[in-house]
Amino acid sequence: MNKIVGKEYFSDRVVKFEVEAPLIARSRQAGHFVIVRVGKKGERVPYTIASADPQKGTITLVIQRVGKSSEKLCQLEVGDYITDLVGPLGKATHIEKFGTVVCAGGGVGVAPMLPIIEAMKQAGNRVISVLGARSKDLIILEDQVRSHSDEVIIMTDDGSYGEKGLITQGVEKVILREKVDLCVTIGPAIMMKFVSELTRKYEVPTIASLNTIMVDGTGMCGACRVTVGGKTRFVCIDGPEFDAHQVDFDEMLMRLKAYN
Amino acid sequence: MSEHLKAERAQEWREILRKSMKNKDRTAIPRVKMPEVDPEVRSHTYDEVNLGLTEAMAVNESHRCLDCVDPTCITGCPVEINIPKFIKNIERGEILEAARTLKETSALPAVCGRVCPQERQCESQCFYTLKLKKEPVAIGHLERFAADYERMSGHLSVPATAPSNGIKIAVVGSGPAGLAFAGDMVKYGYDVTVFEALHELGGVLRYGIPEFRLPNEIVDVEIDGLRKMGVKFETNCIIGKTISQDDLKAEGYRAIFVGSGAGLPNFMNIPGENLNGIMSCNEYLTRVNLMQAADPESDTPVHMGKKVAVIGGGNTAMDAVRTARRLGAERAMIIYRRSEEEMPARIEEIKHAKEEGIEFYTLHNPLRYEGDEQGRVRRMELQRMELGEPDQSGRRRPIPIEGDTVWMEVDEVIVSVGVSPNPLIPQSFNGLEVTKWGTIVVNQETMQTADEMIYAGGDIVRGGATVILAMGDGRRAAKAMHQHLQQINS
Numbered sequence: 135m136n137k138i139v140g141k142e143y144f145s146d147r148v149v150k151f152e153v154e155a156p157l158i159a160r161s162r163q164a165g166h167f168v169i170v171r172v173g174k175k176g177e178r179v180p181y182t183i184a185s186a187d188p189q190k191g192t193i194t195l196v197i198q199r200v201g202k203s204s205e206k207l208c209q210l211e212v213g214d215y216i217t218d219l220v221g222p223l224g225k226a227t228h229i230e231k232f233g234t235v236v237c238a239g240g241g242v243g244v245a246p247m248l249p250i251i252e253a254m255k256q257a258g259n260r261v262i263s264v265l266g267a268r269s270k271d272l273i274i275l276e277d278q279v280r281s282h283s284d285e286v287i288i289m290t291d292d293g294s295y296g297e298k299g300l301i302t303q304g305v306e307k308v309i310l311r312e313k314v315d316l317c318v319t320i321g322p323a324i325m326m327k328f329v330s331e332l333t334r335k336y337e338v339p340t341i342a343s344l345n346t347i348m349v350d351g352t353g354m355c356g357a358c359r360v361t362v363g364g365k366t367r368f369v370c371i372d373g374p375e376f377d378a379h380q381v382d383f384d385e386m387l388m389r390l391k392a393y394n
Numbered sequence: 395m396s397e398h399l400k401a402e403r404a405q406e407w408r409e410i411l412r413k414s415m416k417n418k419d420r421t422a423i424p425r426v427k428m429p430e431v432d433p434e435v436r437s438h439t440y441d442e443v444n445l446g447l448t449e450a451m452a453v454n455e456s457h458r459c460l461d462c463v464d465p466t467c468i469t470g471c472p473v474e475i476n477i478p479k480f481i482k483n484i485e486r487g488e489i490l491e492a493a494r495t496l497k498e499t500s501a502l503p504a505v506c507g508r509v510c511p512q513e514r515q516c517e518s519q520c521f522y523t524l525k526l527k528k529e530p531v532a533i534g535h536l537e538r539f540a541a542d543y544e545r546m547s548g549h550l551s552v553p554a555t556a557p558s559n560g561i562k563i564a565v566v567g568s569g570p571a572g573l574a575f576a577g578d579m580v581k582y583g584y585d586v587t588v589f590e591a592l593h594e595l596g597g598v599l600r601y602g603i604p605e606f607r608l609p610n611e612i613v614d615v616e617i618d619g620l621r622k623m624g625v626k627f628e629t630n631c632i633i634g635k636t637i638s639q640d641d642l643k644a645e646g647y648r649a650i651f652v653g654s655g656a657g658l659p660n661f662m663n664i665p666g667e668n669l670n671g672i673m674s675c676n677e678y679l680t681r682v683n684l685m686q687a688a689d690p691e692s693d694t695p696v697h698m699g700k701k702v703a704v705i706g707g708g709n710t711a712m713d714a715v716r717t718a719r720r721l722g723a724e725r726a727m728i729i730y731r732r733s734e735e736e737m738p739a740r741i742e743e744i745k746h747a748k749e750e751g752i753e754f755y756t757l758h759n760p761l762r763y764e765g766d767e768q769g770r771v772r773r774m775e776l777q778r779m780e781l782g783e784p785d786q787s788g789r790r791r792p793i794p795i796e797g798d799t800v801w802m803e804v805d806e807v808i809v810s811v812g813v814s815p816n817p818l819i820p821q822s823f824n825g826l827e828v829t830k831w832g833t834i835v836v837n838q839e840t841m842q843t844a845d846e847m848i849y850a851g852g853d854i855v856r857g858g859a860t861v862i863l864a865m866g867d868g869r870r871a872a873k874a875m876h877q878h879l880q881q882i883n884s
Contacts, residue, residue, distance in 0.1 A: 354659070388669075
């Protein structure tokens with residue numbers, strides 16, 4: 135049981151939770167995720183950790199209401215308890231000084247991108263963050279991203295904020311303008327697919343953080359399997375981050391619909 | 395036979411019982427038959443298949459046991475239960491005493507009485523099997539009877555424990571290896587904490603073995619017994635992730651037992667295997683058993699296929715195919731590349747499966763899967779096989795019959811072709827020696843790893859075995875660790 139100590143609405147559909155989890159707050163690194171279960175009949179769902187405060191003993195999760203389980207979680211209030219929370223899981227992001235790193239975060243994917251932006255900046259990289267969303271109210275954590283980035287480009291589908299266009303257009307603008315050593319992308323699978331196709335064209339090494347269906351999250355079930363470079367890999371223990379150019383995104387998109 | 399067993403056997407009550415009936419009359423009694431729920435009824439419910447012996451049946455069966463001078467049955471038991479003593483207690487009507495006898499050496503008697511392959515262990519070493527060439531004493535059924543009797547009586551005994559020595563011991567994983575280890579260590583007086591990654595305790599007993607073979611309630615009661623003995627449990631805690639090896643040391647844990655299990659399912663890596671509707675047996679059974687996905691109120695979904703193929707011939711494959719039948723499969727099929735003779739599943743499981751209408755396609759092996767436009771599996775191509783010369787395992791090697799393939803329509807496929815050790819511990823611990831298969835190397839006698847303060851047992855060492863072998867490992871590790879810690883402290 136983990137107590138919710140903070141709740142903030144980024145938008146109607148996107149909620150930020152601060153949850154007591156002292157052990158996870160202490161041991162987690164950028165890129166790690168947790169498995170959350172709400173209620174005795176609840177399912178186990180993975181969420182990437184957005185940030186942590188080891189002193190306070192809390193972690194931050196940013197949840198988008200998309201289905202039954204995220205809906206249940208978003209209904210919890212400060213003072214309520216999350217039935218089960220386990221982690222940190224997965225492999226941490228590989229951080230080093232690459233040079234110029236483009237961080238392309240779509241929608242709620244900006245939340246798990248934030249610790250990577252911070253860590254990349256701290257490692258001495260020039261960090262250019264490209265945030266994409268359908269409209270202005272879905273752009274989240276802009277101030278925090280700005281404080282750790284050398285430059286921020288905002289793209290909205292409807293042009294209600296930043297520039298009008300897709301996130302790929304923002305990324306392409308940077309690639310055409312200067313040498314990019316690494317691209318990191320987190321967001322909806324379809325977005326990561328198109329970012330990956332773009333950066334492949336320009337031969338920019340790219341890492342994608344995949345969010346597949348999981349049950350246990352510890353390698354036990356294989357529900358999260360994806361094809362990477364022609365081989366089956368488990369997102370929970372081999373990932374969640376992979377060389378985006380090797381990921382079979384079409385298969386992943388198909389597998390995400392397994393229970394629809 | 396040990397002096398202890400000899401002394402037990404020499405007790406007056408045992409002598410009187412032995413003289414009370416001629417061996418000729420004992421051996422003339424036919425072996426008891428386990429009452430079962432009718433196959434047609436049970437293939438639609440999740441109730442336990444085996445009903446258990448009545449007291450009259452159990453007492454009658456107990457008369458068959460000859461209380462041998464040399465009880466070879468005990469050598470067949472990985473946890474060395476004093477089998478004649480518990481059976482003779484049943485014979486004299488002291489059923490609670492029989493249950494206490496089981497608990498002297500087994501942390502989970504009600505579990506073992508249900509899922510142990512007794513026909514390959516104690517019962518294979520019974521005097522009836524070895525010398526009389528008759529059906530062995532139904533040791534497993536009697537074990538279950540005594541454990542169930544105690545539970546139902548409401549008089550659950552708590553085994554005696556030595557006074558606490560205050561030494562903290564960590565156990566990684568709450569499956570059969572970890573529970574057996576914890577049970578023995580707490581008896582020796584240690585302060586034992588079991589860490590479990592999942593939200594429920596029991597490991598494979600919980601997520602793997604279905605309720606119709608091992609009801610969750612039985613697992614709860616056995617774990618509760620350990621709790622009463624003083625074992626502490628922490629769920630949702632992954633050693634090596636949530637808490638590191640160094641954290642455990644810093645918190646004062648003197649030694650660690652790793653029983654993290656074989657939590658990594660194998661796939662065949664054939665075309666189409668990642669289509670929707672194809673999953674590992676671990677995923678399928680975890681959804682149904684741990685997450686209760688068949689319950690309409692559960693948020694966890696599960697495919698309920700009408701034409702379900704399970705690939706493999708082990709006990710887990712039988713559990714999966716029989717589960718699929720219960721979830722409404724019209725065709726529930728076992729696809730196995732060798733013949734029935736080579737199947738690793740228990741004979742009882744194969745028998746139960748057949749009674750429930752499971753179809754067996756032996757000497758068939760999947761080659762590829764095809765899906766529909768939505769990416770759901772629709773059919774699979776099977777290679778017909780024949781048996782060749784024996785391979786390294788001693789079983790006849792399956793060889794493809796060139797050009798002889800057949801297509802089969804399926805809407806769900808469960809891949810049950812073995813598991814590999816869970817890599818979390820080998821990856822996150824220092825000082826362990828790990829094989830190329832990912833199993834942890836131990837001294838076979840003591841279960842000690844390359845780090846003298848870390849012991850390991852169960853599937854993380856064996857790569858995929860049985861509940862009782864895991865429990866045997868846990869017991870041996872406890873004994874050896876206890877000796878080691880005593881030596882260090884003296």
